Amino acid sequence: MWLLLFLVFVLIWAGGTSWYLLRKPSPFTVESVRPAGPLELDQRKRDKVLKQGFTKEKIPKNLDAIVIGSGIGGMTAAATMAKAGKRVLVLEQHDVAGGCCHTFTEKGFEFDVGLHYFGQLHENGLLKVALDQITEGQLEFVELPQHFDSIVIDDSGKRRDYAVLSGKTEMEQNLKKHFPDDVKAVEEFFKIMKVTARKIHYLAILKLIPQWLALFLLKSGIADFCSSIFRLSGSNATEVNNRLTTNKDLHVIFSYFFYGVSPKDSSCMINALMLHHFKRGAYYPKGGASEIPFNITKVIQKHGGSVLVRAPVSRILVDKKGAAYGVTVKKGDEHVEICAPVIISNCGIFNTFQKLLPPEIQVKPEIQSRLDMMRPGKASFLVFSGFDATQEELDIVPTSIWLFKSNDMDAMMDEFFSMSKDEAPENIPMALITFPSAKDPTSQLRHPGKSCMTILTMVNYEWFEEWRDTRVRKRGEDYFHYKMRFASCLFDWACKHFPKLRDKLVFQEAATPLTNMHYLSCNRGAIYSADHNLERFYAEAMARNRCDTPVKNLYLSGQDIFSCGVAGALHGGLLCASSVLSYPVYIDLLLIKKKLKRKKAAEAEKLAKQKQQ
Template sequence: MLFDTLGKLLEGRIQIGIILAVFFAYCFKKIFFKNGTGKWKSPFAEDSRTPLTPLVTDHAKRDETMKRAFTKKLANEKKWDAIVIGSGIGGLSTAALLSKAGLKVLVLEKHYKCGGACHTFRENGYEFDVGIHYVGNFIRPTLTRTLLEQISDGQIKFAKFDTNVERLIMDAMSPSQREYTITSGPDAFENQLIEQFPDEAQGIKEYFRLLKRAYNPPGPMAWFAVKLLPLWFVNVLQFFRLPRLLSDFYTLGERSVYGTVESCVKNKDLKFLLSYPSNGFLVPPNRVSLSMMALLHVHCCEYGSCYPIGGASEMPFRIIPVIERSGGRVLMKANVSQILTERGKVIGVRVGNKERSMVDVYAPIVISDAGMHNTLLGLLPENAAKKSPAWPLMKIIGPTYGNLNIFVGLRGTPEELGLTAQNVWIYRTSDLEKLIAENINKTCEQMISNPIPSFFLSSSAAKDPSWKSRYPDRTTISILSSVYYSWFSNWSGRPTKKRGDDYDALKKSIEQNIMDQVTTLYPKLKDAIDYVSVGTPLTAEHYLSTREGGLYNMEHDLTRFGPEQSALLRPESGIEGLYFTGQDVTSCGFAACLFSGFLCGSIILKKRYRLVWELFNLHRKLYGLPKGRNDLFF
């Protein structure tokens, strides 16, 4: 009897929720889509693309834009409308949108070069990409591509990979070593797997059917909506469980990749092939949301991957002029040590922490691209930080794992060395869960003395058509592998390149171990090695200011992307005048960070819902209506 009564109550609750949803939908046009009355113009009032200009290869000219250093005079040369902390793509996209609306924006970057994970560095005649090893498809017209075009004057171009986008080597360097190639294109990977594993056809179809359900356009829309809608409104929706009732993104998002794959297929290699992309989130498949896997699959596999022509630094290099055109500045070597508040309201930032040299810069709006951990736990006084709805998450969601980054300069062309544009994933086993468990349980000493369990290999030289003319007869590769910050924490706080002989010896041992494995798989590289540099989580901590050297700021686990936590990870901080942008608002990845800037700009410009409509209208004028359901966002 009790259960029957409870069931009726729950059924009634759902019915009330649906009625409320209809009512709110009726109010949507009248309340949410009314014309903005603010003083700022629309960033999408007109098409701001200009004819494509030649690639700038003069390093001195690029450095004039990318390395302009902070000075007290430059910082206080005018009255700023907004200050952005950090020059990652989230910070730059927010700054560019606000600038196009007419605001004067000051961007402050701690590093000597702007761009965050989009920056590149040069050493010994080689250029290395630190974070953008590939991006999802920016070849076909989507809202994401239109957004990027409008904040960069249409000056960023991409080279598309061929249909064989990735290569997996399983049980590497063992007698049972085998390889698989991942094919891109609509339904291409699904059809490829059905051909390779015909006995598992039904399970494969079911798995990809679930991915399509999760991605269906209301999926990304629901993910963004809970970040834009007022929090009180989202809480009402959640009380009636409407996000999960109305969007498969949230219902399927509660399922893990591991559990879904296990329920669909039996073949060991097939399970691996369906699960391996979860490594991109730096958490095991049993903690990766199926919905986030769906976004990754559609973005990078259904329509292929690509690479920015001229390298990842083209992104900041082409966006900065848009910011400066409206009177803004992007200044490097500007270490923001504190967000200034007065009577519970943000009034500016403090640059530097030494009494004689610190500079206070004032603005009514401050946008943090420094990560929520750094902002709430480091830049704000605790009494102010606790006012943020995201404050409870600081104890719930930790930082991501760190990475080893091995940067290798090679004599010869990619073709001579047998390197292609494919990303290569190399695993010592074919059991992904076991591999991750082994990696987690290893000590630093065990890592040095045994082969690395898994690593990722990428060559920007092979992906970028402009590379041959910029660096003839030279090639680079980047090698990545996940590691613990704690393995290197003894040297934390010491100046970079001055951490001592024992730290340098440890890096040398890591370098030797990994390069032995790489040259076994690629024998042509052995005699071509000209330069090697090892970056540890301490490197990321220093240059990218991520907490504990984590690659992505906040961990991308299963629970983070539910409607409750997604709603709290929003641009609005809950503190007057302070806003968030970047990975923590959305997720890792270039396109996601780009859209975090869009969400942040929407709220600051008081176009919370209108701005997406304005972007859509401009996109429609330029490219027509989207042809398919996957042509909206990613």
């Protein structure tokens, strides 16, 4: 009986939703995408877009929304709302827009801060369609070589190199060649990848439908009956890997995208999703990572909004009824109040709830309950190196190199993160080496004769905590020598694989968790935001971790909503815009995707007929 009642309700709800959607104007259209224009190489013109400083006079009138933070999640939400006719103001505390997508230039070298590469940008892919919409087609990508990643395991001097290839069939076939005794395990993992990729939208839907309905579907078992994705999201990666094979090297392949959580504490679904993300190719933005915020900002401006930097938000304003109605921006000694009916925070759940909300709101049980669902993520440490030499002279490659000192990731990570502050620098167990200048064909045009390298690893915030109250670039000799111990260890490791680097090095800087906190406002230096532990991805936790918050009119966007990385943050922005607009914008993206596929099929058919004539 209860099932019959539920089905009747679903039919009524679906009918009402359909009627509601049909009356909503679409923020996305095929017609809004135009051919990409030439790259803007004039830095002064770029700075007018990316470095527009905050003043009272630049605040647009009659705002519909304020976005705190200009990372890709906040910018995506802002651009989507702008295209829906909303006037949006994005406020960025740094002196350049973009968050982890911004770049900085030192001594003539340009460095990415957080973007390494994109996946799922093949023609008419959903992510490609979304990026085309929020940049109106002005963002171009370069497809990287099929061998986009190398995994190197150097266990007690016994080095093993594994190539990871993109390709619908090539990725799986290549791993079978590497592991001929584990063909069945590879096939089973790729089945998991397939289920994850095809059904991941079910977890997104949980965040868009009413929470009571989402929880009912999960607790009643109906959701599990519909798809295995709801059980898979809460499956322990190590347990799944052990069930598939005893080969530890293959375990590393299944979980090599490290984000600070060991496989035994992470979701198999997320690891599978990350690998699948590059199955159809790896891509890099033509012109560098800053092209992303550069082109999104122009879309926001086109619709009457603005992106202002040097605008640190010090407080979210909440009225006596508990509803957010604006923010205060610290401008010198003055606190400027800006009001809007919607406030979107893209600076992470911990910064939002623990620093920006008034103290009396922070302590409310419903706020604490949301905070209890998350825990702070591991911090990142990056080394930026510049070389006076070309890619050919250095023998560097567009392929990213993932280095591991052991094939037991759980033991390796547990041991490292339990080390003392003094032990850690010389015992780094894993690192990512990437050469942005080798990925971008315009790099030599913009920075002739120069190359750059970024090395990333994960660290404990506590190792750097003693310098938290010092000022950037004035943290003292002890701090400098300590961070350079990490940097030297990582650079030496890179030189073992690319020996020509050392003689051509002319610039090097290291970014610690404190650096990330200063420039990116990352909580405890975690550029991947809140911890991606297993509990976060239980289906019920996914349903409760939503864009809307216990504070009326306040919404969350970015990596804390769905998952880490640029693509994860972008989807966080789309989910946020859907919540604010009360309209699932994914429907429009899917319709555009279908329309583009039909158009391509029609063109192919027309071309085939012409050849026959």
